[in-house]
Amino acid sequence: MRLPATALFLALAASPDARAAQDALITGEVYADANRNGQRDPDEAGIAGVGLSNGRVLVRSGVDGRYAIAARPGDTVFAIKPGAYAFPTGAGGLPAFWIHYLPDGSPPLEYGGIAAQGDTRFDLGLLPVERTAGPLDVVLFADPQTASLVDVDYYARDIVASVRGSGHDNAQLGLTLGDVVNDDLALYPALNRATASLGVPWLHAAGNHDLDFDAPGDEQSLLTFRRHFGPDTFAWEEPGATFVVVDDVVYQPGAAPGYVGGLRDGQFAFLEAYLPTVPKDRLLVVAAHIPFFDTDPAPDRETFRQADRERLFALLGAFPHVLLLSGHGHVQRHVHHDAASGWHGATALHEYNLGAACGAFWSGVKDAAGLPTATMADGTPNGYATLRVDAGGDYRLAWHPARLGGTGTDPADTPGIGLHAPRVLRQGAYPAWGVYANVYMGLDDTRVEFRVDGGEWRPMRKVDRPDPRLLAENARDDAATELRGYDRSPEAIPSTHLWRGALPTDLPAGEHRVEVRAFDRWQGEQRASTTYRLQHATP
Incomplete structure (x- = not known):
C-alpha cells in the first residue's frame, strides 16, 4: 500500500534512519515536466512510484508525486530513473538526478570535495521519452585514466571521436567503469566536457584513482567524485534493462594495500531494499570498477572480499538474467562465476572485464595524428565496448578498437x-x-x-x-x-x-x-x- 504524503512524512520522521541522525528530511515532488521549463506548472501531473534513496533506504513518490526521505550529513539523495522518462541535463552535461546534503561541507581536501549544502528541497521534473520498439544500445568505457590535459586530448581525439565516427553516439546510455582520471581530480571538468559532447546520457562508477587520497576515511574518499558525477552507488532503469552501479573500492588509508574490492553495509541495505522491486524478465546489469573475481594469484590475498561477493551473489541469485561489468585491469577478460566463487545460480554468471580506454596508460609510439598506440599488455588495442540489450534479457557485446591502421597495427586487422x-x-x-x-x-x-x-x-x-x-x-x-x-x-x-x-x-x-x-x-x-x-x- 502506498502511503499518502502526510503519513509518509510521519513514518519517515519516526524511522530508525531519521531518528539515528536526527538530521533532515529531504522533500520534494516528482512530476512530468511537459514543457521542459524546469518547474512544475499547475497542469503538470505528479509521477507516482518513482524510487528515491539516500544510499541505504528506498522510498517511492506518492500518487501526487510527493516524497520525503531522511538524510544524514554526507548523504547524496538520488532518484532512480524510470524506464519511460529521462532526467534533465545538468550544467556539466550529465543527467541531473541527485542532491547532496552536507550542511557543514567537506573536510579540507586537496580537490575541494563538496561545498556546504544544506538544502532540503529537491523537486525533479522528468521528461517523457518516446522510444520505438527495439534493442537498448549502451556504450561502455573503462579506465580513461587521464593524468594530464595532454591525456584528456588523447581521450577526446581517440576514444570520443571513435564513438562519434562509428555512429555509437546514437546510443541511449553511456557508462564509464571507473578510473575516470589518474589521481588528478582537477581534470574532471575537462574530461567530462569531452564525454558530454557525445550527447548521450552518461553514468560513472568510481575507481581507485578517483579517490580523495587525503580523506580521513573511506566514507569521505569520494566527495570530489560525487561533486562532479553524483551518487557513487545508484540504480537506473531502461525499458529493457536495469542498471545498478556500485562503488566497490573500499579505501584503507594507511594500510597496504590502500584499498580492497568490496561493498559496505549501507550499500547492501540499498540493494536489499531495491532488488526485490526489479522485474526478472529483463537484464540486470551490475557495474563496478574492481572485478568481482580475485585478480591476485596469491591464494592468501583477496582483491575482492569473498564475504561481500557471496553476499552480493546471494542477492542476485533470484535473477535469471544478470551481467556483471568491471574494469581496472587494463586487459580484456571474460569470467564465468560458479560455486567456487560463491555463485549458485542455475547457469554460470558472466562477468565482462573490459579493456581500458587508455589502453596501457596512453603509452607507446605515436601515430601520424600524435596519438599513442596505447596497446594493452594482453595485446588488445585500446578502445571501448558496446552492449546491446534485447527483449527477454538477452544481450550482445562487442569491442571497438579506437583506431585501425595506426602505429603497431597490421593493415589487415579487423575490429575483432x-x-x-x-x-x-x-x-x-x-x-x-x-x-x-x-x-x-x-x-x-x-x-x-x-x-x-x-x-x-x-x-x-x-x-x-x-x-x-x-x-x-x-x-x-x-x-x-x-x-x-x-x-x-x-x-x-x-x-x-x-x-x-x-x-x-x-x-x-x-x-x-x-x-x-x-x-x-x-x-x-x-x-x-x-x-x-x-x-x-x-x-
Missing part, C-alpha cells in the same frame, strides 16, 4: 581480430612457426580456424602466451637508443584470448594468403587475413 605471422619462411622448413590470432572478445569455447590459399579450414589452438606483436614492440623498445615515445608500450603478458595455427612450408615458393575466422557468440563470424612468403634457400 589482430593477426601476427612471420613475413617469410624457408620453403620446406619444419613447420614450427605459426599465425597468431588475438581474438579480442574470445572466450574459452570460441571456435577459431584458419586456412591458407583458400584451402580447407583447420582449427587453431588456444594458447596461454603473450601476443607476439607486443613482444616484437617490446624488442624494438629495448633495441632503441632513444625514447620512441613518452612511455614505452607495456611488457607483454599472457593473453586469455590468443590462438595459434602452424603455417605450412611445403607449398610453392612465393606469397600465400592466410585467412582466420572466429565465431563470436554475440556478433557472429569475424574474419581477418594476412600473408606470408615462402623462399627457397640452400645451406
Whole structure:
C-alpha cells in the first residue's frame, strides 16, 4: 500500500534512519515536466512510484508525486530513473538526478570535495521519452585514466571521436567503469566536457584513482567524485534493462594495500531494499570498477572480499538474467562465476572485464595524428565496448578498437581480430612457426580456424602466451637508443584470448594468403587475413 504524503512524512520522521541522525528530511515532488521549463506548472501531473534513496533506504513518490526521505550529513539523495522518462541535463552535461546534503561541507581536501549544502528541497521534473520498439544500445568505457590535459586530448581525439565516427553516439546510455582520471581530480571538468559532447546520457562508477587520497576515511574518499558525477552507488532503469552501479573500492588509508574490492553495509541495505522491486524478465546489469573475481594469484590475498561477493551473489541469485561489468585491469577478460566463487545460480554468471580506454596508460609510439598506440599488455588495442540489450534479457557485446591502421597495427586487422605471422619462411622448413590470432572478445569455447590459399579450414589452438606483436614492440623498445615515445608500450603478458595455427612450408615458393575466422557468440563470424612468403634457400 502506498502511503499518502502526510503519513509518509510521519513514518519517515519516526524511522530508525531519521531518528539515528536526527538530521533532515529531504522533500520534494516528482512530476512530468511537459514543457521542459524546469518547474512544475499547475497542469503538470505528479509521477507516482518513482524510487528515491539516500544510499541505504528506498522510498517511492506518492500518487501526487510527493516524497520525503531522511538524510544524514554526507548523504547524496538520488532518484532512480524510470524506464519511460529521462532526467534533465545538468550544467556539466550529465543527467541531473541527485542532491547532496552536507550542511557543514567537506573536510579540507586537496580537490575541494563538496561545498556546504544544506538544502532540503529537491523537486525533479522528468521528461517523457518516446522510444520505438527495439534493442537498448549502451556504450561502455573503462579506465580513461587521464593524468594530464595532454591525456584528456588523447581521450577526446581517440576514444570520443571513435564513438562519434562509428555512429555509437546514437546510443541511449553511456557508462564509464571507473578510473575516470589518474589521481588528478582537477581534470574532471575537462574530461567530462569531452564525454558530454557525445550527447548521450552518461553514468560513472568510481575507481581507485578517483579517490580523495587525503580523506580521513573511506566514507569521505569520494566527495570530489560525487561533486562532479553524483551518487557513487545508484540504480537506473531502461525499458529493457536495469542498471545498478556500485562503488566497490573500499579505501584503507594507511594500510597496504590502500584499498580492497568490496561493498559496505549501507550499500547492501540499498540493494536489499531495491532488488526485490526489479522485474526478472529483463537484464540486470551490475557495474563496478574492481572485478568481482580475485585478480591476485596469491591464494592468501583477496582483491575482492569473498564475504561481500557471496553476499552480493546471494542477492542476485533470484535473477535469471544478470551481467556483471568491471574494469581496472587494463586487459580484456571474460569470467564465468560458479560455486567456487560463491555463485549458485542455475547457469554460470558472466562477468565482462573490459579493456581500458587508455589502453596501457596512453603509452607507446605515436601515430601520424600524435596519438599513442596505447596497446594493452594482453595485446588488445585500446578502445571501448558496446552492449546491446534485447527483449527477454538477452544481450550482445562487442569491442571497438579506437583506431585501425595506426602505429603497431597490421593493415589487415579487423575490429575483432589482430593477426601476427612471420613475413617469410624457408620453403620446406619444419613447420614450427605459426599465425597468431588475438581474438579480442574470445572466450574459452570460441571456435577459431584458419586456412591458407583458400584451402580447407583447420582449427587453431588456444594458447596461454603473450601476443607476439607486443613482444616484437617490446624488442624494438629495448633495441632503441632513444625514447620512441613518452612511455614505452607495456611488457607483454599472457593473453586469455590468443590462438595459434602452424603455417605450412611445403607449398610453392612465393606469397600465400592466410585467412582466420572466429565465431563470436554475440556478433557472429569475424574474419581477418594476412600473408606470408615462402623462399627457397640452400645451406
